[in-house]
Amino acid sequence: MDSLWMTITVIVYLFAVGYLGYRGYRATHSATDYLIAGRKTHPYVMAISYGATFISTSAIVGFGGAAGVFGMGLLWLTVLNIFFGIFIAFVLFGGRTRSIGLRLDAHTFPELLGRRFKSRFLQGSSALIIFLFMPLYASAVLIGAAKFIAEQLGIPYEAALFVFSVVVALYVIMGGIKGVMYTDALQGTIMLVGMIALIALTYHSLGGIAPAHEALTRLVEQVPDKLKAGGHLGWTSMPKFGSPLWWTLVSTIVMGVGVGVLAQPQLAVRYMTVKSGRELNRAVPIGGVFILMMTGVAFVVGALTNVYFFNSVGKIAIGAAAGDVEKIIPMYIKGAMPAWFGLLFMLTLLSAAMSTVSSQIHVMGTSLGRDLVEQAFRAKKAGSGMLATRLGVLIGILVSVYLGYELEKRFGKTGTEIVARGTAVFFGLCACAFLPMYAGALWSRAITRAGAIAGMLTGACSSMLWMLFVHEKESTALLLCKTLFGVRSLGIKLVEGKEVFVHAGPMVWAFVDPLVIGLPLAMLVTVLVSMFTRKLSEDHLKRCFG
Amino acid sequence: MLFGIQDPWVWLAYVLSILSAVLCVGWGIFNWNKDDSAKEPDEEVRHWAEEEDKVEEEL
Structure with a gap:
């Protein structure tokens, strides 16, 4: 019966998504419509679409599960998500991006950067970075969604992957950004309802806000020895300062994802979809x-699952889930929540995955079609650019599916780990490569074309090298360091066969996020090179800044 | 202990995450009708962008 209801709900949902995709297609008449929704999007649609794109299934299940291990300290990520990811992003970056994008008639993130610095190389190379690395990030979301659907509906994984990819590909190819944003608005609204219900039911079942937190605080005695050794001090406390867990929490999770969001091309392009600054304010x-209800709820509930599992089976969350962080939230929903909520939560996760993947492949498509093919072949006439972009979307989703599927098939667990690092790799890379020149493009008249290019290359190379050889999460998964140097990270020394983490003061290098290294380096190079190279003409700057 | 949370760094995060959302709501309400100066790109800008591309190509 449950499975029947589940199937009916998914079919109704897919029809609703299909209808909105069709509405997007009907309302798309030009490249401007396809790329930036004719610059006329409603503020609700824009904000929910931004949030739903930002929040993928892994933000709820993966990071929620991580809160089950780390505790409520993860809420610092929510603070950064809201303050940087929404407030600073919309108020400072959004307004400027929209107005400069308008003045330069830019339609994509790489086009904005290229026109601002009068460099086709910059436009092409930014697009290339997006097109080369976005598939790994999209794979991470796509594979996660397909596994989830397969498990929920009891259908083969390949069938779930096929249906999911085809539905998303169809409405993105046909409806462009309008199709993406209309469906995002529906999906985001479902997510909002699902997460509000989740926090209300959780606090209610644990006796209220303060009693629930107090019960979690009392569990401090149950922290396993392994986590204690890593610096864990309980689920309502931050890990011990400078410990490996502290570094992982603060550096990777908080900084990596919190600040990295500012330079995400699939998010930045949304500022250009609204009519005026008024819409951005609204x-x-x-x-x-929206973000408070997403990550805030996921992290609080994730941590509180420890109380539920301890009361019901006498184990903490990670113990009850047999060490699988990703299983904590689904097991909690199945065990602690009413049956009807399981259905709503399934839709919430499906929506989270779909809204993220659709925007990812749209950006991949526009990078290939608009920024690379159109620029390379000057194919601006008679809708050939639109065709190239649509083909780009198709290629983007095919590459993402192939990559995720093949990596897992060929390399087994190693492949799964590589895909799982996709989000962190893309966020880190974008932040280091794009953020200094993007911020410079919006506020500084002194940043030169050469400075922007040098900063981008420095950021991209330094963050990639750090991920390949030092940051142990990526370097372990990507295997290159082990192959070349015999250790899984250059931040780890082998002493009598045992791994010892290399550190300088409180900096345990293997846990320091690429952003902490790559971003300051890229900023420094951008500024230094700009000081000694030719400035952009006053006429051009006047046109950019008005 | 605030809201049953022991570590001040954690309850600060709890409070700040809510306050950040309140800040967003406040900002939206106070600037509900406030606009910036940039308007739709006119023909001149579109023409300029095309010219720029041509010049770049020639260079």
């Missing part, structure tokens, strides 16, 4: 509350 409260 989108701020919607975005702020």
Whole structure:
């Protein structure tokens, strides 16, 4: 019976998504419509679409599960998500991106950077970075969604992957960004309802806000020895300062994802979809509350699952889930929540995955079609650019599916780990490569074309090298360091066969996020090179800044 | 202990995450009708962008 209801719900949902995709297709008449929704999007649609794109299934299940291990300290990520990811992003970056994008008639993130610095190389190379690395990030979301659907509906994984990819590909190829944003609005609204219900039911079942937190605080005695050794001090406390767990929490999770969001091309392009600064102002409260209800709820509930599992089976969350962080939230929903909520939560996760993947492949498509093919062949006439972009979307989703599927098939667990690092790799890379020149493009008249290019290359190379050889999460999964140097990270020394983490003061290098290294380096190079190279003409700057 | 949370760094995060959302709501309400100066790109800008591309190509 459950499975029947589940199937009916998914079919109704897919029809609704298909209908909105069709509405997007009907409302798309030009490249401007396809790329930036004719610059006329409603603030609710824009804000919810931004939030739903930002929040994928892994933000709820993966990071929620991580909160089950780390505890409520993860809420610092919510603070950064809202303050940087919404407030600073919309108010500072959004307004400028929209107005400069308008003045330069830019339609994509790489086009904005290219026109601002009068460099086709910059446009092409930014697009290339997006097109080369986005598939890994999209794979991570796509594979996660397909596994989830297969498990929920009891269908083969390949069938779930096929249906999911075809549905998303269809509405993105046909409806462009309008199709993406209309469906995002529906999906984001479902996510909002699902997460509000989740926090209300959780606090209610644990006796209220303070009693629930107090019960979690009392569990401090149950922290396993392995976590204690890593610096864990309980689920309502931060890990011990400078410990490996502290570094992982603060550096990777908080900094890596919190600040990295500012330079995400699939998010930045949304600022250019609204008509005026007024719409951006109106989108701020919607975005702020949306993100609070997403990551805030996921992290609080994730941590509180420890109380539920301890009361019901006498184990903490990670113990009950047999060490699988990703299983904590699904097991909690199945065990602690009413049956009807399981259905709503399934839709919530499906929506989270679909809204993220659709925007990812749209950006991949526009990077290939608009920024690379159109620029290379000057194919601006008679809709050939639109065709190239649509083909780009198709290629983007095919590459993502192939990559995720093949990596897992060929390399087994190693492949799964590589895909799982996709989000962190892309966020880190974008932040280091794009953030210094993007910020410079919006506010500084002194940043030169050469400075922007040098900063981008420095950021991209330094973050990639750090991920390949030092940051143990990526370097272990990507295997290159082990192959070349015999250790899984250059931040780890082998002493009598045992791994010892190399550190300088409180900096345990293997746990320091690529952003902590790559971003300051890229900023420094951008500024230094700009000081000694030719400035852009006053006429051009006047046109950019008005 | 605030809201049953022992570590001040954690309850600060709890409070700040809510306050950040309140800040967003407040900003939206106070700037509900406030606009910036940039308007739709006119023909001149579109023409300029095309010219720029041509010049770049020639260079």
